[in-house]
Amino acid sequence: MGVNYKAVQWNRQKKNYDVVLWMIIGGIVLLFSSLQLVIHPEITAETLIIRTSALTAFVLLHLILMIGPLARLDTRFLPLLYNRRHLGVSMFLIALIHGAFSIIQFHALGDVNPIVSVFTSNPNYQSISEFPFQILGFIALLILFLMAATSHDFWLKNLSPEIWKGLHMGVYLAYGLVIAHVATGALQYENHPVYWGILFVGFTAVATLHIFASIKENKVLTALKTNAVNEGFVEVLNVESIPISGAKAVFIHNQNIAIFRYLNRISAVHNVCKHQMGPLGEGEIVDGCITCPWHGYQYIPENGRAPEPFIEKLHTYSVKVIDGKVWVNPTPKPEGTYVEPAILEQQ
Amino acid sequence: MSSDNFYVGWQDDMPPSTKKFIKKLLLFIGLITVSIVVLIVVFQKPFNNHVFEFGNTTELTGVYIAKPYPMLQLTHNSAALNSESVLLVGFGKFGAESIMQDIENEEGSLDLNEITLAGTLIYGDGVALLELTNKAQSYVSRSGNFRQPLVIDKNSELITLTGEILDPKCYFGVMKPGEGKIHKSCAIRCLSGGIPPVFRVQDDNANTFRYYLLSGKDGAYINQELLPLVGQVVTLQGIPYSHLDWTLLEIDPKLNTLISGKNE
Numbered sequence: 169m170g171v172n173y174k175a176v177q178w179n180r181q182k183k184n185y186d187v188v189l190w191m192i193i194g195g196i197v198l199l200f201s202s203l204q205l206v207i208h209p210e211i212t213a214e215t216l217i218i219r220t221s222a223l224t225a226f227v228l229l230h231l232i233l234m235i236g237p238l239a240r241l242d243t244r245f246l247p248l249l250y251n252r253r254h255l256g257v258s259m260f261l262i263a264l265i266h267g268a269f270s271i272i273q274f275h276a277l278g279d280v281n282p283i284v285s286v287f288t289s290n291p292n293y294q295s296i297s298e299f300p301f302q303i304l305g306f307i308a309l310l311i312l313f314l315m316a317a318t319s320h321d322f323w324l325k326n327l328s329p330e331i332w333k334g335l336h337m338g339v340y341l342a343y344g345l346v347i348a349h350v351a352t353g354a355l356q357y358e359n360h361p362v363y364w365g366i367l368f369v370g371f372t373a374v375a376t377l378h379i380f381a382s383i384k385e386n387k388v389l390t391a392l393k394t395n396a397v398n399e400g401f402v403e404v405l406n407v408e409s410i411p412i413s414g415a416k417a418v419f420i421h422n423q424n425i426a427i428f429r430y431l432n433r434i435s436a437v438h439n440v441c442k443h444q445m446g447p448l449g450e451g452e453i454v455d456g457c458i459t460c461p462w463h464g465y466q467y468i469p470e471n472g473r474a475p476e477p478f479i480e481k482l483h484t485y486s487v488k489v490i491d492g493k494v495w496v497n498p499t500p501k502p503e504g505t506y507v508e509p510a511i512l513e514q515q
Numbered sequence: 516m517s518s519d520n521f522y523v524g525w526q527d528d529m530p531p532s533t534k535k536f537i538k539k540l541l542l543f544i545g546l547i548t549v550s551i552v553v554l555i556v557v558f559q560k561p562f563n564n565h566v567f568e569f570g571n572t573t574e575l576t577g578v579y580i581a582k583p584y585p586m587l588q589l590t591h592n593s594a595a596l597n598s599e600s601v602l603l604v605g606f607g608k609f610g611a612e613s614i615m616q617d618i619e620n621e622e623g624s625l626d627l628n629e630i631t632l633a634g635t636l637i638y639g640d641g642v643a644l645l646e647l648t649n650k651a652q653s654y655v656s657r658s659g660n661f662r663q664p665l666v667i668d669k670n671s672e673l674i675t676l677t678g679e680i681l682d683p684k685c686y687f688g689v690m691k692p693g694e695g696k697i698h699k700s701c702a703i704r705c706l707s708g709g710i711p712p713v714f715r716v717q718d719d720n721a722n723t724f725r726y727y728l729l730s731g732k733d734g735a736y737i738n739q740e741l742l743p744l745v746g747q748v749v750t751l752q753g754i755p756y757s758h759l760d761w762t763l764l765e766i767d768p769k770l771n772t773l774i775s776g777k778n779e
């Protein structure tokens with residue numbers, strides 16, 4: 169059962185992921201710089217580097233932000249999520265090239281320390297069109313650095329998934345800063361409407377996907393408001409509504425619970441993966457184990473424990489099935505507690 | 516037992532249906548990215564054709580004019596340049612004053628003397644500059660010839676002009692773009708380091724420019740006062756006068772500077 173279970177380490181899919189990722193990066197760099205040299209041969213090497221790295225990082229940042237909601241809306245996008253960490257770190261490194269070259273180009277060899285100059289050269293804080301846009305990029309780069317530096321699972325464990333997740337929500341702040349950086353910076357000079365159009369479409373795509381994904385999630389959560397309660401058990405859903413070897417997530421009494429249907433049984437566990445808080449209820453049963461949709465962490469449905477030698481444990485919940493309806497007791501059992509699964513009558 | 520299209524990252528292969536979907540998706544991402552890249556390059560503003568002869572040292576001979584900004588009035592034609600004078604600037608984001616001061620500390624006063632200097636040429640739109648690096652590498656020789664001081668005729672009226680204050684070193688060749696918002700911080704650094712401020716004014720109904728060297732009254736150094744106005748559209752009032760092949764505009768940054776609201 170647990171033999172082919174691996175934590176997130178190097179594996180074939182990951183290598184494929186990185187190969188494709190760097191083909192995309194190489195493609196953008198090659199296409200952008202060769203078009204520049206053909207259409208704008210007067211361009212300087214510094215501007216070419218600054219703009220190529222800016223565009224590449226910007227495209228990757230949009231991809232990163234769209235993958236989450238896309239995977240929520242349609243599980244076929246999950247492979248993009250699997251190695252999103254490498255996507256993030258690559259994006260940071262490319263943004264770092266952009267930031268470092270910009271600081272050298274525009275601030276080095278002057279009468280003030282270059283970093284100080286980023287913050288003091290342009291003091292027009294009260295104006296939008298003249299705003300010191302480089303500071304916005306600088307802060308965004310710092311946030312991306314913190315995220316890249318703590319991206320390893322070592323930090324995930326040490327900071328606890330909750331704090332880690334909070335830190336990595338910083339990507340939204342960084343994204344907002346970068347949008348403002350571009351709008352008050354490059355687009356005050358390169359002000360063709362096509363540029364504003366691209367910025368607008370990118371931002372709208374990211375925002376819309378997030379809104380749709382959260383609507384979908386809320387539908388699942390709010391569907392269960394007035395439920396029958398009996399001896400601590402709450403009626404939640406029809407057995408038939410749970411896909412075979414799959415799950416449905418419910419949110420009752422402040423508990424986020426994933427209810428799994430496998431073989432002819434029903435088990436319920438906490439819906440939050442111990443790895444990066446992935447939605448277990450969107451996972452499936454693989455080789456008899458609950459399998460997280462994000463990076464494939466596994467748990468035994470009856471006791472919520474990861475198979476040996478892994479040690480992750482989930483809260484479990486008591487369940488019963490009456491007349492084709494699933495009832496669950498929303499009081500969580502201590503993590504890793506064995507709970508007798510509800511047995512379905514043979515159809 | 517799991518459904519056919521559930522993806523598990525640590526398994527060796529993706530389910531075939533997922534694989535097909537991902538291939539299509541990558542094609543789609545590729546097409547969108549290519550279109551964005553093409554649009555961005557095609558709609559980018561063209562760069563000017565100004566030249567910075569990076570890595571190439573040129574010797575120029577001419578009369579050294581120290582005030583208000585260090586210049587060389589060329590006495591031997593230089594093939595690449597179609598200007599009568601070159602503006603001297605220092606290495607990095609600095610003016611040439613301190614290098615010329617170092618040279619004069621050793622050679623005595625050079626003002627109005629014919630000298631030969633070595634440096635890197637920067638030129639475009641009829642204007643030329645020479646970037647000096649340091650005393651040892653920049654000073655070549657003096658010929659012993661000298662000229663009388665320039666006669667300056669300042670009878671002109673006060674004029675009002677709208678344009679952008681630039682640093683000429685970047686604008687005339689070192690950086691592209693060397694103007695506007697993108698370059699603003701750099702222009703501020705350059706002027707702060709003593710590079711002479713240049714005011715660029717677009718001719719009416721034409722895509723051609725006139726350039727003015729800016730100074731305070733009687734050539735006073737006003738770079739620090741100009742910093743808040745660099746890299747945007749401003750309106751200035753001043754008294755113009757001819758200085759070699761330049762027009763100098765004497766302004767009072769406190770009294771005569773109006774910032775115009777519009778951007779371009």
Ligand code: HEM
Pocket residue numbers: 215218219220222223225226229263266267268270271274286302304305306307308309312346349350353354692697
């Ligand atoms: C230290 C931090 C940063 C500095 C000093 C900086 C500086 C600049 C400068 C000077 C430009 C205008 C360059 C030009 O168009 O020629 C620019 C444009 C841009 N920056 Fe940044 N930036 C920083 C961080 C970032 C980060 C983290 C991103 C995120 C991806 C980013 C994305 C962009 C984009 C998309 C553009 C427009 C590209 C273009 O003009 O072609 N920047 N930045």
Ligand code: FES
Pocket residue numbers: 441442443444445446447460461462463464465
């Ligand atoms: S496996 Fe990474 S969040 Fe579940």
